[in-house]
Amino acid sequence: MTLSVVQRIAAIILVLLAAPFAATAADKPRILGWVEEGLLLPERVSVKMKLDTGALTSSMDARDLERFERDGEKWVRFKVQLKDSDTGKSVNIPFERQVERNIKVRGAGGAERRPVVSMQMCIGDQVYDEQFSLNDRDKMIYPVLIGRRTLEHLGAVDASQTFTLEPRCAKRPTKN
Numbered sequence: 001m002t003l004s005v006v007q008r009i010a011a012i013i014l015v016l017l018a019a020p021f022a023a024t025a026a027d028k029p030r031i032l033g034w035v036e037e038g039l040l041l042p043e044r045v046s047v048k049m050k051l052d053t054g055a056l057t058s059s060m061d062a063r064d065l066e067r068f069e070r071d072g073e074k075w076v077r078f079k080v081q082l083k084d085s086d087t088g089k090s091v092n093i094p095f096e097r098q099v100e101r102n103i104k105v106r107g108a109g110g111a112e113r114r115p116v117v118s119m120q121m122c123i124g125d126q127v128y129d130e131q132f133s134l135n136d137r138d139k140m141i142y143p144v145l146i147g148r149r150t151l152e153h154l155g156a157v158d159a160s161q162t163f164t165l166e167p168r169c170a171k172r173p174t175k176n
Contacts, residue, residue, distance in 0.1 A: 030124075030155030033162040035142065039169060040080065041120035041127060043093055046167065047082050048142050049123070051157045055147035057103060057116065062134035063092075067099070067115070074099040076115045078134055082143040095119075103133055122169035128153060 038049045062078035069075065076099050081092045097117035104113055114133040121128055121144075130150045137143055151157065158164075 031158050031161070031164065032123075032155050033164045034157055034159045035162040036123060036146075036165055037163055037167055038144070039122040039167045040093075040144075041122055041169070044122075045080075045082070045091055045093060046087075047144055049121075049144040049146050050142035051146045051151060051154075053148060053151065053157055055145055056149060058130055058132045058147040058150045059135055059137065059145040060119065060132040061137035061140070061143035062095075063136060063138070065115075065134060065136075070098075074115075076117060076134065080143065081138075100131055105133070105135075122167045123154060124165035125168045127169050 032051060034051050036049050036051060037046060039046055061080055061082065062076075063081050064077075064079050066077045067074065068077060075096060077094070077096045079092050079094050081090070083090055095117075097119070099115045100118055101116045102113050103116055104111055114135050116131050116133050118129055119132050121130060128150065130153075132144075137145075146154070
């Protein structure tokens with residue numbers, strides 16, 4: 001071995017040993033509160049979202065749910081009724097989405113099948129394409145519940161905090 005090869009190996013070892021200590025603030029995991037404000041896209045409706053580590057799949061309030069077929073594919077038409085947290089006004093927004101899958105949910109009242117659709121949402125300065133089961137959440141405080149499948153992309157949840165991020169996504173969202 002020549003001296004230059006030994007020096008190269010030593011430099012590589014030093015880089016490998018120092019790598020765990022080279023983390024920056026951007027590498028730190030993001031901490032969110034148990035309730036955050038987000039935007040449903042592309043309509044940009046502001047909504048309060050409960051981050052629920054006990055739920056696997058995210059859920060969204062869906063009224064007047066109607067299943068139909070389009071070009072041989074299963075679709076669903078529904079309305080999201082919520083109070084816009086920016087304006088305080090009640091809004092009723094129609095959506096049509098392709099059904100990604102169906103899930104079976106068991107509860108005290110028995111079991112039911114719910115459609116799951118992909119939706120875009122903005123939390124902080126990021127746009128996420130996530131899956132939501134559709135269910136009438138009229139009796140729930142929060143119209144959107146964020147489950148673990150989505151939380152793994154967002155960060156950790158601190159149950160003592162709320163509203164740690166303000167939605168600041170670009171006017172024309174791009175898919176992540």
